[in-house]
Structure formats: structure tokens, C-alpha cells
Amino acid sequence: MTVVVTGAAGFIGYHVCRALLDRGGDVVGVDQDVAGSRLKSGRLGELGEPKGWRFIDGDITQLATVERLLADFGEVATVVHLAAQPGVRLSLERPIETTTTNVVGQVAVFEAVRRSPASPHVVYASSSSVYGNDSPLPLSERQERHRPASLYGLTKLADELIAAHYADAWGVQSTGLRFFTVYGPWGRPDMAPWLFASAMLAGRPIRVFNHGRHERDFTYIDDIVAGVLAAIDRASAHEAGGVRHAIYNLGGSRRVPLLAFIAELERATGAKALIEFAPMQTGDVRATEADIERARRDLGFQPKVSLAEGLARFVAWLGEYERRA
Numbered sequence: 001m002t003v004v005v006t007g008a009a010g011f012i013g014y015h016v017c018r019a020l021l022d023r024g025g026d027v028v029g030v031d032q033d034v035a036g037s038r039l040k041s042g043r044l045g046e047l048g049e050p051k052g053w054r055f056i057d058g059d060i061t062q063l064a065t066v067e068r069l070l071a072d073f074g075e076v077a078t079v080v081h082l083a084a085q086p087g088v089r090l091s092l093e094r095p096i097e098t099t100t101t102n103v104v105g106q107v108a109v110f111e112a113v114r115r116s117p118a119s120p121h122v123v124y125a126s127s128s129s130v131y132g133n134d135s136p137l138p139l140s141e142r143q144e145r146h147r148p149a150s151l152y153g154l155t156k157l158a159d160e161l162i163a164a165h166y167a168d169a170w171g172v173q174s175t176g177l178r179f180f181t182v183y184g185p186w187g188r189p190d191m192a193p194w195l196f197a198s199a200m201l202a203g204r205p206i207r208v209f210n211h212g213r214h215e216r217d218f219t220y221i222d223d224i225v226a227g228v229l230a231a232i233d234r235a236s237a238h239e240a241g242g243v244r245h246a247i248y249n250l251g252g253s254r255r256v257p258l259l260a261f262i263a264e265l266e267r268a269t270g271a272k273a274l275i276e277f278a279p280m281q282t283g284d285v286r287a288t289e290a291d292i293e294r295a296r297r298d299l300g301f302q303p304k305v306s307l308a309e310g311l312a313r314f315v316a317w318l319g320e321y322e323r324r325a
């Protein structure tokens, strides 16, 4: 049985594909504009050409593209939908593109799944950004009313509603995973771990918003991958139990003050941070911390990698990557 992974050349998608291939599965990855990106082509290069791996360059906002993915590669058991325009800042700069990719993309995936005779289970990426600044900590899936602080968070909340609709109206089974600030090797250059580490190693200053008073729940990539694999594997148990759509927080379940995070990064890089404080930015939330009880209970999710260990691994990888540039 095949797993289709969208956003396969992205940070989380690459790691998920690698883990699925390592355990001997058939994986069809889809992503777009790979050739023009050193990072995306580097990730796919790392995957190599193992048995069971196929890659398609295509746009998942096009229904016909997703339908072909589900029809052309044997019986698809699961679609792991990770392709998105991620990040709060990007959604401020490119609101239309963010909405098209994240919302139209979600509808295209669910519509193609609904039409597919194999009825695959969908595991899709949501985000801690669905919680807004008025959500009590730790952030819990039991909270019912949401007011995201960013357009990005709003598109992710819309994705959850789309999944719930396809479950109710068409019986499409899915699992939404709210990821909390994921970091690690082959990560994203627009996120704090990379931005800060890269600047610190080059002796450049870093801009720290909200005057350093942000707090974040950081999650190491291997822990996220374990959660995604568990969601894939638990799908049939959900189905047997009559669960059509479930949502889980996947986070490290620790709230780390940003200045403590920077101090940890100083230890990992051996470089001093030159901090420039700046005001709170539109779209940001002040603090995140995941309540992971539900994921622990249903998925056996248990984050294992400490921030110190995770940052050490990330910085070692970043040094290599930048040296090869």
C-alpha cells in the first residue's frame, strides 16, 4: 500500500518521506519548483533513489493533479498532506498565495480523496497558530472557540473545518496535527532557529520581537515524525472506533522563553548573540505551549529530544550545509 506525501521536498515532508522509506514503504512524494531551490533539491538529493520512492513535480491546488496522484500509483492507503505556504510572516506578505495554497490546496486534496475508490485516510498539517492570543495555556484541543492572530492561523483553522466537513458530508477519514514550532536539520530558513544561528555564526545582530518576551514550545523534527507515523498507523483503529476526524497537538510540551532559547543557541553555536529588540509584530502570538495529553493517549506520542540536544544537532547540520554553499 502506498502513502502519498504532499510537500515532500519541504522540511517536515522530507523527514516524513525518509522515515516511511526507511521502514520499507511505497511512497509517492509531490512538491513544486524544486529545481530552483537549493534547499528543496538538497533534501530530495538526500533521499536518493530508494526502492519504493517516486517523486512528482506538481501543484496540489490543481484537483486534476491530486486525482492523478491517487490514481496512477497503485492503491493509496494514506495521504499525508503537508504542502502549504507556511509561516505567519509569509501570510502577511503574500495573503492571496497563502490562502490559495492552504485553503484551495486542502479542498483539492479532500475532494480528490472523496472521489477516490480507495478511500485513503488523510493525515494533514494544522498548526499551533490556530490558537490566538486569548487562548489559555497550555493550549488544548478541547478549546472550541478560536481567534487566530494571523491569516496563516486562519487558513489552518479553515483546513480543520474543511476536514470536518468532508468527514460529516462524505465520510472522509482524517487526522489533523497541530505542529508546534518544529526545528531540526534541513529546517526552514525563515524560522528563528535558522535565522538566529546563521546570524550568530556570522557575527550579525538578530532581531528579537516583542522585546524578547515571546515564549515558544519548540518541537524537534524526529518527535514530529514519530507523531506523523503514529497518526498514519492509528488510522485504521480510528476507523474501527467510528472516529472520522480527530485533531491532535504535537508539541514539545514545554514553554521556553525566547531569551532562554537564545542562550541555548549560544551554547550550541559557541557564538554570542547580538540582540536588537523590536516591538511585537502583527500576527504573532505571545506564547505557545502544547497540552499533549490527547496525542499521548491515542498516538503514544512522547517527545524525546531536549532543546539542548536538538539545537546541537541542528547547528552541526547547519554548519555543514553552509560550508557546502
Ligand code: NAD
Residues within 6 Å of the ligand: 006, 007, 008, 009, 010, 011, 012, 013, 030, 031, 032, 033, 040, 058, 059, 060, 061, 081, 082, 083, 084, 085, 086, 087, 101, 105, 125, 126, 127, 128, 178, 179, 180, 181, 182, 183, 188
Ligand atoms: P516547508 O515550506 O518546508 O514545506 C512545505 C512544502 O510545500 C514546500 O516544499 C513547498 O514547495 C510545498 N508546496 C507549497 N505549495 C505547493 C503546491 N501548490 N503544490 C505542491 N507543493 C507545494 O514547510 P514545513 O515547515 O515543512 O511545513 C509543513 C506543513 O506543516 C505545512 O502545512 C505547515 O503549515 C505545517 N506547520 C509547520 C510548522 C513548523 O514549525 N515547521 C508548524 C506548524 C505547522
